[in-house]
Amino acid sequence: xxxxxxxxxxxxxxxxNALFGEDVRLGELAQTYGTPLFVYSKAAMLSxxxxxxxxxxxxxAKICYAMKANSSLGVLQVFAQAGCGFDIVSGGELxxxxxxxxxxxxxxxxxxxKTRAEMRQALAAGIGCFNVESxxxxxxxxxVASAMALRAPVSxxxxxxxDPKTHPYISTGLKGNKFGVAHEDAxxxxxxxxxxxxxxxxxxDCHIGSQITDTAPYLDAMDRVLDLVATxxxxxxxxxxxxxxxxxxxxxxxxxxxxxxxxxxxxLAKLDARGYGKRKLMIEPGRSLVGNAGxxxxxxxxxxxxxxxxxxxxxxxxxxxxxxALYQAFHAIVPVTLPEQEVPDAAKxxxxxxxxxxxxxxxxxxxxxxxxxxxxxxxxxxxxxYCMSMASNYNSRGRAAEILVDRNQxxxxxxxxxxxxxMRGEILIDASHA
Ligand code: LLP
Numbered sequence: 001x002x003x004x005x006x007x008x009x010x011x012x013x014x015x016x017n018a019l020f021g022e023d024v025r026l027g028e029l030a031q032t033y034g035t036p037l038f039v040y041s042k043a044a045m046l047s048x049x050x051x052x053x054x055x056x057x058x059x060x061a062k063i064c065y066a067m068k069a070n071s072s073l074g075v076l077q078v079f080a081q082a083g084c085g086f087d088i089v090s091g092g093e094l095x096x097x098x099x100x101x102x103x104x105x106x107x108x109x110x111x112x113x114k115t116r117a118e119m120r121q122a123l124a125a126g127i128g129c130f131n132v133e134s135x136x137x138x139x140x141x142x143x144v145a146s147a148m149a150l151r152a153p154v155s156x157x158x159x160x161x162x163d164p165k166t167h168p169y170i171s172t173g174l175k176g177n178k179f180g181v182a183h184e185d186a187x188x189x190x191x192x193x194x195x196x197x198x199x200x201x202x203x204x205d206c207h208i209g210s211q212i213t214d215t216a217p218y219l220d221a222m223d224r225v226l227d228l229v230a231t232x233x234x235x236x237x238x239x240x241x242x243x244x245x246x247x248x249x250x251x252x253x254x255x256x257x258x259x260x261x262x263x264x265x266x267x268l269a270k271l272d273a274r275g276y277g278k279r280k281l282m283i284e285p286g287r288s289l290v291g292n293a294g295x296x297x298x299x300x301x302x303x304x305x306x307x308x309x310x311x312x313x314x315x316x317x318x319x320x321x322x323x324x325a326l327y328q329a330f331h332a333i334v335p336v337t338l339p340e341q342e343v344p345d346a347a348k349x350x351x352x353x354x355x356x357x358x359x360x361x362x363x364x365x366x367x368x369x370x371x372x373x374x375x376x377x378x379x380x381x382x383x384x385x386y387c388m389s390m391a392s393n394y395n396s397r398g399r400a401a402e403i404l405v406d407r408n409q410x411x412x413x414x415x416x417x418x419x420x421x422x423m424r425g426e427i428l429i430d431a432s433h434a
Contacts, residue, residue, distance in 0.1 A: 006019075006332075006334065006381060007251060007254075007332070008250060008251030008252070008292045008381070008382065009044070009292050009295070009381060009382075010044065010047065011041040011043045011044040011047070011293070012026075012041065012044075012295060012379075012381075014338060017337055017338035017339070017340065018336075018337055018338075019334070019335070019336045019337070019338075019379060021039050021040075021041050021295065021405045022041050022042075022043055022405045022406065022407050022408070023405075023407050023408035024039075024405040024408060024409075024410050026039060026295070026297055026336050026377075026379065027336045027337055027377055029297065029403055029410065030297040030299070030336060030377045033401055033403065033412070033416075034401065034416060035297050035298050035299045035315050035316070035377065035400075036296055036297065036298045036315055036316035036320050036400040037296070037297040037298075037400055037401050037402070037403065038294055038295070038296050038297075038383060038384075038387065038388055038400055038401070038402040038403070038414075039294065039295055039296075039297060039402075039403050039404075039405060039410075040070075040074075040075065040290070040293050040294040040384055040402065040403070040404045040405070040413075041293050041294070041404075041405055042078055042293075042404055042405065042406040043406070043407070044292065044293035044294075044384075045075070045078050045079070045289060045290055045293045045384075046078070046082060048260070048288060048289045048290070048292070048293060049063065049079070049082055049084070049289055051259055051260035051261045052260040052261070052264065052283065052285060052289075054260075054261040055260050055261035055262070055263065055264030055265060055268075056264055056268075056281065056283075059268065059277070059281055060278070060279070060280045060281065061280070061281040061282070061283070062085050062106065062280070062281070062282045062283075063084050063085065063282075063283055063285065064084065064085035064086055064087040064106065064107070064108050064282060064283065064284050065079045065084045065085070065086050065087065065284075065285065065286065065289055066086075066087040066246045066284045066285060066286030067086050067087065067088060067093055067096070067097065067286070067389075068087075068089055068093070068286060068386075068389060069286030069287050069289070069290050069291070069384075069385040069386055069389060070286075070290045070294070070384055070385055070386075070387075070388060070389050071093060071096050071389050072388060072389075072402055072413055072414055073096060073099060073100045073413065073414075074100075074402065074404050074411060074413025074414070075290060075404070075413070076096060076097060076100035076101075076102060077100045077101060078404070079102075079289070080097070080100050080101045080102040080103075081101070084102075084106070085102070085103070085106030085107060085108065085128065085282075086102050086106065086107050086108075087107075087108050087110055087131075087246070087284035087286070088107055088108070088109050088110070088127075089109070089110050089111035090111065090118065091115075091117065091118040091121045091122070094107065094109070094118075094121060094122055094125060094127070095121075098125065104125040104126045104127050104128075105126060105127070105128050106128055107122075107125075107127040107128055107129075108127070108128055108129045108130075108131055108155070108205075108243070108282065108284070109122050109127055109129070109130045109131060110131040110133075110157070110205075110207070110284070111131075111133065112133045112134065112137075112178055112179060114130070114137065114141075116140060116144050119140070119141055119144045119145075119152070120144055120148065123144065123145055123148055123150050123152060124148070127153075128153065129153045129154065129155050129202060129203060129241075129243075130152055130153065130154045130155070131154075131155050131156075131157050131205045131243070132154050132155070132156050132157065132193070133156075133157050133179060133180055133181070134181060135181070135185075135189050135192060138154070138156075138189070138192065138193050138196060138199065139196070141154065141198065141199065142196035142197060142198035142199045143198060144198070145198035145199065146197055146198035150198070151197075151198055151199060151200040152198060152199055152200065153200050153202045154193060154199050154200065154201055154202065154203075155201075155202060155203035155204055155205045155241070155243055156180075156181060156186065156189060156190060156193060156201075156204060156205070157179060157180035157181065157205045157206060157207065158180055158181055158182075158183055158186045158204060158205070158206050158224075158225060158228055159175065159177065159179060159180035159181060159182055159183060159206070160183060160206050160208060160220070160221040160224035160225060161175050161182075161183055161224070162208050162217050162220045162221045162224065163217065164208045164209030164210075164212045164214075164217040164247065165212070165214060165217065166209045166210060166211045166212055166213075166249070179207070180206065180207075183224060183228065186228050186231075186232070187228070187231055187232060187235060190232045190235070190237055191235065191237070194237050201237055201239070202239070202240045202241060203239055203240060203241035203242065203243055203280075203282070204225060204228065204229060204232070204239050204241075204242055204243065205242075205243035205244075205245060205282070206221055206224075206225050206243070206244060206245050207245030207246060207247060207284065208221050208245065208247060209247050210246070210247050210249075210286075210287060211247070211249040211250070211255075211287065212247045212248060212249050212257070213249040213255050213256060213257040213258075214257075214258075215258050215262075215263055215266055218244070218247075218263060218266075218267060219266060219267065219270060221244070222244060222267055222270055222271070223270070225242065225244070226242075226270075226271075226274050226276060229242065229276070239279075240279075240280055241279065241280040241281065241282055242276065242279050242280070242281055242282070243281075243282035243283070243284065244267070244281070244282070244283055245283065245284050246283065246284040246285040246286050246287070246288075247285075247287075248260060248263060248285055248287070248288040249287070249288070250287055250288055250291040250292050250382060250385070251292065251382075252329065252330050252331065252332070252381075252382050253330040253332065257288070260285070260288060286385060286386075287385040287386065289385075290384040290385045291382050291384050291385035291386075292381070292382050292384060293384040294382075294383045294384025294385070294387070295379040295380060295381055295382075295383050295384075296316055296320060296321060296379070296380040296383040296387060296400070297336060297377055297378070297379055297380075298314040298315050298316035298377065298378050298379075298380060299314065299315045299375065299376070299377055299378075300312060300313070300314055300372050300373065300374050300375060300376045300377075300378060301313045301314060301315055301356070301374060302374055303351075303372065303373070303374060305349075309351075309352050310349055310350060310351045310352070311351060311352050311353075311354055312351035312352070312353045312354070312368075312370060312372060313354055313355070313356065314353060314354070314355060314364065314378060315355075315356065316355055316364065316380065316400070317355025317356055317357040317362050317364075317395070317397065318355055318357050318359065318361060318362040318363075318364075318394070319355075319357060319391055319392045319393065319394040319395065319397050319399075320355075320387065320388075320391050320397075320399070320400050321355075321364055321380060321383060321387050322386075322387070322390045322391070322392070323386060323387065323390075324363055324364055324365070325359075325361040325362060325363070326390075330365070331364065331365065331380050331381055331382050331383065332365075332380075332381040332382065333353055333364065333365045333368055333370070333378050333379070333380050333381070334378065334379050334381065335370070335371075335372065335376065335377070335378060335379075336376070336377035336378060336379050337376070337377065339371060343371045345369050347371065348369040348370055348371045349369070349370060349371070349372075350367050350368065350369055350370075351367075351368055351370055351372075352365070352366050352367065352368075353365040353366075353368055353370075353378075356395070356397075357394060357395045357397070358395060364380060365380075388400065388402060388414075393417075393422055396419075396422060398416055398417035398418060398419065398421065398422055399414075399416075399417040400414075400416060400417075401414055401415055401416040402414035
């Protein structure tokens, strides 16, 4: 029996001609639970986390999973049990972390548009830190905390103006992005924060973008942040922690991001050289912890040959897998069952793999060489991050089910959304008023 590991997915492999997630046969899950179906590997998540833990071993460091990447409760539970903190961006995410058993003290709250109600909710829960993104937000947070007779722990997100060389929609640390405060305004804003009664300044943070596959932008951003730390501390404001954000990329298509431990060896060498090696550190990785820990299983509904293009119409769509439509993102697509005999590329057909949604933007893969028939199952790879958490009900499609595999066991962590689920909360207009 061969074991043929999928690129970038060490816990998904063909055994013989069947695709497995850990020790579970994915074709059987698709058959039993229907498609589209997200399947995650617990071991893949924990080994991605272990790379960061190795890289930061011996340091005073906290890993806060950026749960926007995948906020399903079963996924949060894995990271909470592994001792992670969480980076949240809404009151909804806060409630999810607490429901999954995460500790409030290990939560940091990012985002440019926190509402007063969300601030109150987070203060009442006792979160670890607010990562504040503007002067106006500082003032509001201070007044909300004061009204609760509390002092909100804050870090200010500074914008290091570094180009992470990633897709423009997911670069966040450049001038002209809506995030953070400008480098040149940072000292003044820290002074303002220090003067506000409802705040307790405890740190500094940055985040330069997502799907970063190079080490240079990280090293440059760290230098810029440390320059600011020196200036802020010289002005009499000690910073207990330094938070370097998230952003490490994954292998979607021959991408070669550094391993998390390799990246952190470089970053720690810089921190040590600049005298900050003993400082409390925080990071907020999202995609790199879950992206290649998940696949989306889908069934081929129809093949539609054409003069210019052949279409392979599957039952997953842009509402389940929004990244191709939003960012022209590439996700590899592989069969769940390989043919008995290896098929040479010349014997395959080139297809645009598309979903049932009524938009030309509803494509999952362009120009893919496949040997498929209606009824076959395919696996869309790298689907653990920013897929289910960005899924919608567009075209009144229910969101997919999710399964977490753990060696030869599996757990259904989300039931397929029913039509009743979708319509819950909607109200028909009373006929007498219509
Ligand atoms: N911290 C902050 C403040 C962030 O804004 C983000 C992501 C992260 C951490 C986590 O970054 P990661 O480690 O996942 O790269 N939907 C897009 C990605 C948007 C990322 C937004 N911020 C995509 O599918 O590519």
